Amino acid sequence: MPLEAGLLEILACPACHSPLDDRTAADSPELVCTGADCGLAYPVRDGIPVLLVDEARRPA
Template sequence: MPLEAGLLEILACPACHAPLRDETSADTPELVCTSQDCGLAYPVRDEIPVLLVDEARRPA
């Protein structure tokens, strides 16, 4: 189930404060930072975004 649109509008990347975009797929639900310099991908577990830099996936 995707995140509510209102929630996504108020969330920001904890590392750089840029907006996040929903990159949810069947296998890996994630919120990805829109900043070109940062680009961290935060996991969504049980429909709850885990916005911890230590839990984020670095861009490839």
Template sequence: MPLESGLLDILACPACHAPLTEDQDQEATDSELRCTGQDCGLVYPVRDGIPVLLVDEARRPE
């Protein structure tokens, strides 16, 4: 489920405050938000259309 229009404009990574981009997995129903910071790069889950912007819930990219 894509995020509401304009939501990405106001969201930022809680760890480094860089902008986030949405990654939509073709097989999954939920997307992920990826930090665009060069030193950070955390990936945050989106569950049932709600971004979970908790550093403890984020994962490092592979």
């Protein structure tokens, strides 16, 4: 279930406050920070973004 466009416009990375990009894969949807120095990937569980830095995946 993709996130609504209006929701994506107001969401921001809790670590650096940059916009988030929806990277929805079939098995693991996530919101990825667009900040150049950040890049954290936040999981989306049951259609709800989990915007906790402790739950975010660090960039490779």
